[in-house]
């Protein structure tokens with residue numbers, strides 16, 4: 439019986455690259471995301487790798503939609519071996535101008551949705567005596583940058599949540615880990631360029647060099663494949679079975695400072 443992975447926010451960026459790697463391993467894929475062409479993206483990946491799949495545009499802002507996503511994935515595939523809480527958004531602003539609505543959206547999508555999905559999947563993983571939960575946090579789950587109050591708060595929160603789930607899952611066959619990427623060039627980063635240009639009075643190139651890559655010891659964006667292959671290792675390899683509760687920096691040396 440093929441294994442099943444459910445990945446939130448998997449029709450773009452890191453989530454999509456991760457879905458492709460799991461598909462290459464023969465997993466059934468539960469796709470989710472808000473891209474308008476998400477259904478086509480999911481169908482294309484599934485056809486390329488000849489795997490079974492489900493696509494849902496469940497909005498991570500709404501807990502009922504998250505629960506329905508988990509339940510429909512369980513109904514379709516019989517189990518969820520791996521849950522990857524990956525969906526995320528960003529908003530950049532000094533705290534005094536930071537809209538409360540943006541704060542709430544970031545906390546709900548980047549943190550609370552992971553709690554709701556984990557809670558929903560937990561009983562079935564417990565019954566199966568096996569589960570892998572992987573939270574896509576950020577280097578901003580370990581350190582801070584200005585103008586990202588909500589994002590840094592949410593990502594620090596998910597690192598804490600990861601540790602608690604590791605402790606609760608330890609005797610149940612469930613591991614829970616987080617990865618903490620530095621800058622990966624995906625739409626979430628592309629969308630920050632304009633705001634950072636304005637906030638810092640910089641050109642696009644200056645934002646890339648003086649903000650995004652400034653703290654990377656290796657002065658490159660991190661390839662999505664680096665994040666995806668680490669996630670696959672943490673969730674699929676027998677060698678990672680005792681790795682739990684970690685927040686692994688994948689940040690080109692950023693947090694080594």
Ligand code: NAD
Nearest residue numbers: 447450451452471472497498524525526576621622624626
């Ligand atoms: P992305 O914008 O390419 O992908 C984000 C995905 O989340 C998309 O599929 C989007 O549709 C989905 N999403 C957003 N809001 C949603 C909602 N309300 N409901 C359902 N889906 C929603 O960005 P990415 O870089 O691939 O980001 C993936 C994760 O990686 C995020 O949690 C992000 O914080 C984290 N991350 C990214 C970087 C980076 O530099 N790109 C660095 C560290 C952490």
